[in-house]
Amino acid sequence: MALSIPTTSMATTTTTTAAVISSILLLLLFLPTSYCSENYNSAIPGSDIDLLEFPLNLEYLEAEFFLWGSLGYGLDSIAPNLTMGGPPPVGTTKARLDPFTKDVILQFAFQEVGHLSDEGGGSVVVVVVLVVGCGGRIVVAVVVGVVEWQRKWWGGDGGGGVEGWWRRWAIKNTVRGFPRPLLNLSAEAFGNVMNSAFGRALKPAFDPYANELNFLLASYVIPYVGLTGYVGANPKLQSPISKRLVAGLLAVESGQDAVIRGLLYERAREKVTPYEITVAEFTDRISELRNKLGSAGVKDEGLIVPTFQGAEGKLRGNVLAGDQNSVGYDRTPEEILRIIYSSGDEHVPGGFYPKGADGRIAKSHLPSA
Ligand SMILES: *[C@@H]1O[C@H](CO)[C@@H](O)[C@H](O)[C@H]1NC(C)=O
Numbered sequence: 001m002a003l004s005i006p007t008t009s010m011a012t013t014t015t016t017t018a019a020v021i022s023s024i025l026l027l028l029l030f031l032p033t034s035y036c037s038e039n040y041n042s043a044i045p046g047s048d049i050d051l052l053e054f055p056l057n058l059e060y061l062e063a064e065f066f067l068w069g070s071l072g073y074g075l076d077s078i079a080p081n082l083t084m085g086g087p088p089p090v091g092t093t094k095a096r097l098d099p100f101t102k103d104v105i106l107q108f109a110f111q112e113v114g115h116l117s118d119e120g121g122g123s124v125v126v127v128v129v130l131v132v133g134c135g136g137r138i139v140v141a142v143v144v145g146v147v148e149w150q151r152k153w154w155g156g157d158g159g160g161g162v163e164g165w166w167r168r169w170a171i172k173n174t175v176r177g178f179p180r181p182l183l184n185l186s187a188e189a190f191g192n193v194m195n196s197a198f199g200r201a202l203k204p205a206f207d208p209y210a211n212e213l214n215f216l217l218a219s220y221v222i223p224y225v226g227l228t229g230y231v232g233a234n235p236k237l238q239s240p241i242s243k244r245l246v247a248g249l250l251a252v253e254s255g256q257d258a259v260i261r262g263l264l265y266e267r268a269r270e271k272v273t274p275y276e277i278t279v280a281e282f283t284d285r286i287s288e289l290r291n292k293l294g295s296a297g298v299k300d301e302g303l304i305v306p307t308f309q310g311a312e313g314k315l316r317g318n319v320l321a322g323d324q325n326s327v328g329y330d331r332t333p334e335e336i337l338r339i340i341y342s343s344g345d346e347h348v349p350g351g352f353y354p355k356g357a358d359g360r361i362a363k364s365h366l367p368s369a
């Protein structure tokens with residue numbers, strides 16, 4: 001904290017001292033109550049930390065997939081520190097995208113970088129002007145303070161309070177997180193998902209990077225799973241900080257899913273070349289596959305559904321997925337692991353995560369590492 005005290009008039013020492021003391025007291029009001037604490041997690045219960053860290057697995061995957069797809073490079077170039085030294089993803093490549101799709105995917109990419117962010121710091125300039133009547137003379141004291149705040153300072157305030165206006169919300173400035181897990185984003189990994197969805201090997205193999213339609217279909221595979229996880233995590237969270245963060249992440253993940261679904265819905269009846277299969281059928285099959293792998297009933301719906309699954313049981317068009325009341329579906333971390341491992345078993349890693357996901361929840365299901 002830098003504190004300089006230019007005073008225009010030196011009246012009495014006592015007045016100046018009083019001004020300084022009251023200014024310092026005012027400055028202290030701007031500091032989080034526990035700024036001495038080194039443990040920025042102290043306000044967040046351990047169960048919340050596990051639930052907040054789990055989605056990092058998906059956020060890393062989305063960040064890399066969208067960055068590579070739109071730019072041809074990933075976190076190691078954009079924000080190497082966010083990887084925390086995790087191994088580079090395998091099979092990544094730039095997708096052939098038209099300018100519009102590239103524009104949208106690049107926005108998603110940087111949104112994911114934001115979600116992963118560990119930057120919570122900043123500074124607040126505090127100016128305090130004191131006017132003190134002093135035996136007929138006016139003493140003006142101007143106190144300028146720059147309060148540097150860092151993420152580690154806010155641990156103690158579990159109640160939200162003033163932090164809403166100065167805090168930047170993201171996962172790794174709330175919990176410590178873990179390094180980027182090994183990700184397999186190869187065309188073959190996506191091709192395998194599509195083959196499983198159709199119960200046969202597509203010929204030629206599905207290539208997510210071949211064109212914008214394929215990339216959007218591959219994108220259909222990802223943010224939706226994350227958003228069901230956020231819906232599932234929310235009722236289990238205890239701290240208001242965690243709830244605020246998850247609501248904010250859910251909002252943007254749902255938005256991404258809505259954009260992806262909206263763009264695909266426009267082309268729902270179009271055939272995906274060179275297959276004699278429509279966009280809608282791709283989405284229906286991917287959703288069915290996720291329901292099957294998750295082993296927890298229907299929590300996933302394609303773009304064109306039987307009427308009973310549409311909004312109020314009245315429509316076949318299904319641009320957004322939701323339950324009978326059009327409320328978003330929820331998934332547990334275990335259901336999500338079964339899906340993203342493509343194994344249907346949270347104990348058997350594979351798919352996009354050859355060595356498994358990280359964090360306490362995912363690791364508790366892996367053979368002891
Ligand atoms: C990345 O981490 C290194 C080592 O901890 C640090 O020196 C550097 O300032 C960090 N860079 C950014 C952009 O945060």
Ligand SMILES: *[C@@H]1O[C@H](CO)[C@@H](O)[C@H](O)[C@H]1NC(C)=O
Nearest residue numbers: 090091184186188189192354
């Ligand atoms: C990535 O996935 C493909 C398809 O399953 C597989 O052939 C390849 O060996 C995987 N790579 C790694 C490093 O796991």
